[in-house]
Amino acid sequence: MLAKSLVLFIGIGLIAGLVFGIYLIDVKSNSQLVYVEGSSVSIVTEKSDFKKNEEINIRIVNSGTTSLIFSDASYGLRITGLSGILMYTPSAAQVVSSLEPGDEISFSWDQNKNDGDVALEGLYKISVKGMDELKNKVENSITVAIWK
Structure with a gap:
């Protein structure tokens, strides 16, 4: 049986990886071309x-x-x-x-x-x-x- 701390750290790592992955997908999907009023x-x-x-x-x-x-x-x-x-x-x-x-x-x-x-x-x-x-x-x- 696995130690409780090992299971805890693996769980935290999986959750952190998921959150970071969703953040990166959101950052990478931003459009580079946005038209605005004024100078751009x-x-x-x-x-x-x-x-x-x-x-x-x-x-x-x-x-x-x-x-x-x-x-x-x-x-x-x-x-x-x-x-x-x-x-x-x-x-x-x-x-x-x-x-x-x-x-x-x-x-x-x-x-x-x-x-x-x-x-x-x-x-x-x-x-x-x-x-x-x-x-x-x-x-x-x-x-x-x-x-x-």
Whole structure:
């Protein structure tokens, strides 16, 4: 017969795992694209978990009702580790770019860093920064995971 404390700890573990699993399903199912009144930018990927060496398609969408202005042709796109260390940014001309309400631009990342090394498994933050017509900062970010 099992000790009462062992049964208790296994029961607590099962309940905690169930609650955490339901929480993660709820977090993962949140829509990345929500249209709002005013200034807003959204980052959309086809999923949040990617296999190693799988191409990641990224859509930057003006999900607001005002025009957005970006300082270069990369539309302020940056991919960093969770620690903030820059991993990748598209090479782009230094021209001012803009997105009208509802417009979008697409980029793809082959999981290679700017220095040519391949990104390791882990969590990465994809972020975008721009300005609206009144020079207010408009930014957004999402987190994606790269697994084996």
